[in-house]
Amino acid sequence: MIVRDGGQVAASTxxxxxxxxxxTVNASxxxxxxxxxxxxxxxxxxxxxxxxxxxxRNSGTVKVNTEQLIVRDGGQIAVxxxxxxxxxxxxxxxxxVLLDNQGTLTAATASGEGGNIKLQVQxxxxxxxxxxxxxxxxxxxxxxxxxxNTRFLVALEDSDIVGNAQGGFGGRxxxxxxxxxxxxxxxxxxxxxDITASSAAGAQFDGVVEIQNPNVDPTRGVVALSxxxxxxxxxxxxxxxxxxxxxxxxxIVTGRGGLPPNPGGTIPSDTVLEDLGSAPVPQARHDxxxxxxxxxxxxxxxxxxEAQGWVINDSGQVVLTAQPPTVTPYSSWLTSVNCYVRSxx
Numbered sequence: 061m062i063v064r065d066g067g068q069v070a071a072s073t074x075x076x077x078x079x080x081x082x083x084t085v086n087a088s089x090x091x092x093x094x095x096x097x098x099x100x101x102x103x104x105x106x107x108x109x110x111x112x113x114x115x116x117r118n119s120g121t122v123k124v125n126t127e128q129l130i131v132r133d134g135g136q137i138a139v140x141x142x143x144x145x146x147x148x149x150x151x152x153x154x155x156x157v158l159l160d161n162q163g164t165l166t167a168a169t170a171s172g173e174g175g176n177i178k179l180q181v182q183x184x185x186x187x188x189x190x191x192x193x194x195x196x197x198x199x200x201x202x203x204x205x206x207x208x209n210t211r212f213l214v215a216l217e218d219s220d221i222v223g224n225a226q227g228g229f230g231g232r233x234x235x236x237x238x239x240x241x242x243x244x245x246x247x248x249x250x251x252x253x254d255i256t257a258s259s260a261a262g263a264q265f266d267g268v269v270e271i272q273n274p275n276v277d278p279t280r281g282v283v284a285l286s287x288x289x290x291x292x293x294x295x296x297x298x299x300x301x302x303x304x305x306x307x308x309x310x311x312i313v314t315g316r317g318g319l320p321p322n323p324g325g326t327i328p329s330d331t332v333l334e335d336l337g338s339a340p341v342p343q344a345r346h347d348x349x350x351x352x353x354x355x356x357x358x359x360x361x362x363x364x365x366e367a368q369g370w371v372i373n374d375s376g377q378v379v380l381t382a383q384p385p386t387v388t389p390y391s392s393w394l395t396s397v398n399c400y401v402r403s404x405x
Contacts (some may be wrong), residue, residue, distance in 0.1 A: 061085060061087045061090070061091045061092070061126075062090070062091075062092045062094075063092070063093045063094075063107045063108070063109060063135070064092070064093075064094050064095045064107055065095040065096065065097055065107065066095065066096050066097020066098070066107055067097075067107050067108075068107070068108040068109075068110065069083070069085075069108070069109045069110070070083075070108065070109075070110040070111065071083040071110075071111045071120060071122075072110060072111060079117050079118055079119075079120060080111050080117065080118065080119040080120035080139075080141075080148055081111060081120045082111065082120045082121045082122075082123075083109070083110075083111045083120065083121070083122045083123070084122075084123045084124075084125075085109070085122075085123070085124045085125065085126070086125045086126070087124075087125070087126040087127075088126070088127065089126070089127050089128065090126060090127065090128050090129075090130070091109075091124055091126045091128070091129050091130070092129075092130040092131075092132075092135075093107045093108070093109050093130070093131045093132075093135035093136065093137060093163070094107055094130065094131070094132045094133045094134075094135045094163075095107050095133045095134065095135065096133070096134045107134070107135040107136070108135070108136050108137075108138065109122065109124075109136070109137045109138075110122070110136070110137070110138045110139070110140070111138075111139050111148055114141070114142045114143040116143055116144045116145050117141075117143070117145045118141065118145040118146045118147075118148065118172070119139045119140065119141045119145065119146065119147050119148030119167075119175065120139065120148045121139065121148050121149045121150075121151070122137060122138075122139050122148065122149075122150050122151070123151045123152075123153075124137065124151070124152045124153070124154070125153045125154075126153075126154050127154060127155045127156075128154060128155060128156050128157075128158075129152060129154045129156070129157045129158070130158045130160075130163075131157075131158070131159050131160075131163035131164065131165065131191075132158065132159070132160035132161050132162075132163045133160070133161050133162070133163070134161070134162045134163070135163050135164075136163075136164045136165075136166065137150060137152075137164070137165050137166075138150075138164070138165075138166045138167075138168075139166070139167045139175050140166055140167070140168050140169065140175075141168075141169040141170065141172055141175075142170050143170060143171070143172075144170075144171050144172055145169070145172050146169060146172040146173040146174075146175065146201070147167045147168055147169040147172065147173065147174055147175030147195070147197075147204060148167060148175050149167065149175055149176045149177075149178070150165060150166075150167050150175065150176070150177045150178070151177075151178045151180075152165070152178070152179045152180065152181070153180045153181075154180075154181050154182070155181070155182045155183050156181065156182070156183050156184045156185075156186070157179060157181050157184070157185045157186070157210075158186050158188075159185075159186070159187045159188070159191035159192075159193070159219065160186075160187075160188045160189055160191060161188070161189045161190070161191070162189065162190045162191060162192075163191045163192075164191065164192040164193070164194065165177060165179075165192070165193045165194070166192070166193075166194045166195075166196075167194070167195045167204050168194050168195065168196045168197070168198075168204075169196075169197050169198060169199075169201055169204075170198045170199065171197075171198050171199030171200065171201055172197070172199070172201045173197060173201045173202050173204065173228075174195040174196055174197035174201060174202065174203045174204025174205075174223065174225070174231055175195055175204045176195065176204055176205045176206075176207075177193060177195050177204065177205070177206045177207070178206075178207045178208075179193075179206075179207070179208045179209065179210065180209050180210075181208070181209070181210040181211075182210070182211065183210070183211050183212070184210065184211065184212045184213075184214065185208060185210045185212070185213045185214070186214045187214065187215040187216065187219035187221075187243075187253070188216050188217050188219060189216075189217045189218075189219070190217065190218050190219060191215075191219040191220075192219065192220055192222065193206060193208075193220070193221045193222070194220075194221075194222045194223075195222070195223045195231050196222055196223070196224050196225070197224075197225045197226065197228055197231070198226050199226060199227055199228075200226075200227040200228050201225065201226075201227075201228050202225055202228035202229045202230075202231065203223040203224050203225040203228070203229065203230045203231025203232075203257060203259070203267055204223055204231045205223065205231050205232045205233075205234075206221060206223050206231065206232075206233045206234070207234045208221075208234070208235045208236070208237070209236045209237075210236075210237050211237065211238050211239070212237060212238060212239045212240075212241070213235060213237045213239070213240045213241070213243070214240075214241045214242055215241075215242045215243035215253040215255075216242045216253060217253070218251055218252060218253060219242075219243070219253045220243075220249055220253060220254045220255070220256070221233060221235075221243070221254070221255045221256075222249065222254075222256050222257075223256070223257040223267055224249075224256055224257065224258050224259065224260070224267075225258075225259045225260070225261070225265070225267070226259075226260050226261075227259075227260070227261055228259065228261070228265070229259055229265050229266075229267060230256075230257040230258050230259040230265060230266045230267025230268075231257050231267045232257060232267055232268045232270070233255055233256075233257045233267070233268070233269045233270070234270045234272070235255070235269075235270070235271050235272065236272045237271075237272075237273065238273065238274055239273075240271060240273075243255055245269045245271065247263070247266065255269055255271075256269070257269050365382040366382065367380035367381060367382055368381070368382050368383065368384050369381055369383075369384020369385070370384065371384065371385065
């Protein structure tokens with residue numbers, strides 16, 4: 061539903077002929093009230109969704125149910141009363157509400173009691189550029205009530221929420237939101253964005269502003285850190301430098317290496333390979349009435365002996381040998397990070 065450029069949707073009455081009617085708008089996606097008509101237009105200058113009355117009768121009720129409500133560029137949704145009667149009730153149920161560039165939601169009255177405005181908004185109420193939510197009362201009437209329940213309320217650029225009164229008591233403004241940004245409670249309206257429920261009759265006639273946030277402890281889950289400074293030099297492993305051990309590293313020939321017979325076994329240092337000999341060759345068997353067949357005999361291989369040292373041949377290549385010459389071990393110039401001294405027997 062879109063009402064633009066001075067268009068109006070109204071359920072109004074003039075004089076003392078009767079109460080204002082009720083107006084309900086159900087729109088699945090969008091309700092937009094925006095713009096103004098040309099100067100001198102009969103219908104009025106602002107786009108209007110209204111249930112207003114005059115005289116001594118009370119205004120009716122306007123309900124808007126939609127996904128997104130936009131009121132901007134001077135557009136209005138109003139349940140005002142220009143006479144001695146009371147203003148009506150304005151109820152909005154939406155996912156988001158945008159009031160921009162003098163967009164207003166009003167339940168004001170000239171001399172009667174201010175009306176009631178209830179906003180049930182799932183995500184965001186955003187007010188910008190002199191936008192207004194008002195339940196003000198003129199004369200001796202009391203200010204109306206404004207109830208807003210939303211996730212976030214943002215009011216910027218002199219956008220106000222007002223429940224003031226002239227000669228009566230100020231109204232009651234109740235806001236429940238996880239976050240409120242750009243506005244705060246003040247007794248009087250200022251060039252900034254304000255939330256007020258005051259009375260021109262004096263501070264003793266002021267109304268009530270209640271702002272409720274969820275009980276969230278910002279320090280919950282914070283871990284207290286120790287103030288003691290840790291010396292990181294003690295956490296670094298120190299390598300073995302020259303002269304830091306009693307003896308240098310050694311190369312020791314300990315005998316046979318290899319793998320143990322089973323995973324849980326060990327290899328004694330004096331274990332040597334045993335010559336088991338060659339397997340016996342079975343004799344050919346002669347059966348009467350059958351052909352004589354023989355199988356070739358596989359020559360036995362020389363037993364393997366584990367290398368016990370190494371030599372350099374005439375070509376300069378290193379060759380592992382089972383019978384190394386007598387050598388004199390030299391200390392390695394490399395130093396190990398984890399050094400130890402091993403004694404041999």
